[in-house]
Every structure is written in C-alpha cells, then in structure tokens.
Amino acid sequence: MTSEPVSTSSPFDPPGVTWQGVSPRLITARLVSAGITLAVPVVAGAVLAVLVSPWFWLVAAVPAAILVWVALVVPRQVRAIGYAERDDDLLIRKGILFRSLVVVPYGRMQYVDVEAGPLDRRLGIAKVQLHTASASTDANIPGLVPDEAERLRDRLTVRGETRLAGL
Secondary structure, eight states: OOOOOOOBBOOOOOOOOOEEOOOOOHHHHHHHHHHHHHHHHHHHHHHHHHOGGGGGHHHHHHHHHHEEEHHHHHHHHOOOOOOEEEESSEEEESSSSSSSEEEEEEEEEEEEEEEEEEHHHHOOEEEEEEEOOOOOOEEEEEEEEEEHHHHHHHHHHHHHHHHHHHH
C-alpha cells in the first residue's frame, strides 16, 4: 500500500503567488457604514425603553451586539482581501470563514471601472470593478488607494486588450 504525498498548498493560496493587500482604511469605511446602519435601531430601542417599557432594551441590545461582532470581524475580513497579477490572469481572494478565490483571465475582461463613494473619497480609497463576459463574476477589489486603483485599472485594461487581440 502506497501513500500519496500530502500537499501543503491550498486552493486559496496557489504556490508562487505574491498577494497584494488593500488599504486598512477599508476597515474604517466598513465600520462607519455598519455603525450608521445599526445606530438607528439602537437609538430607537433606547428611546422606546425609556418612554414605553424597559423591555425595549432588548431591541437596542441586539443591534448593539451585532455592532460589537462586526467590529471584531471586519478587521480580519479586510486583512483577508488580496489580489495578485499573474502573466495570464488576475487572482482575487476574500473571506475568512467562507473563502473565495476568483481567477479572471485578462482576455475575458470587457472593461474595468474605478468607483468611490463619498465615504470612500473622504477616506482616500477606491474600488476596482472588473466586468467580464460572465454576468456572475464578482470580481472587485475594494479599499485601494486611488493611485493604485488607477494604476491597476490602466494595467488591466492594457493586458486585457493585449490578450483579446491575440484571440
């Protein structure tokens, strides 16, 4: 009976790939968004608890607990986001518990967007969105500093046009 060698590589961490991380400012952006969203039910629950019944403290406690959970998880999620440019494709990884690795061949890219909302602009970050022939492709890289987002957009566009011309 022979045993096969055990591979130490993971499908989410291909060998020889150097990952680029995103800006830690993305943590602030996500925490501010979650805080604004969850502050409304916390405040409403607290007001109702004071004016109507102490049972409404439960209404305030649930979103407050969720906010604490978000504050613990978001920094790890942001650190798990990465991208790597290879010769023929772009790799994007995300997730802690539910991990994903998206491989986008340069020849399949149709166009590349750079987006930044008001909070993103205030924090000095942007998101690069890749559009491919597949409608289900979730290929975006959030939390890039604007210079890197612009550089990546231009580089991916050139690589996409080069690979597409070769088809």
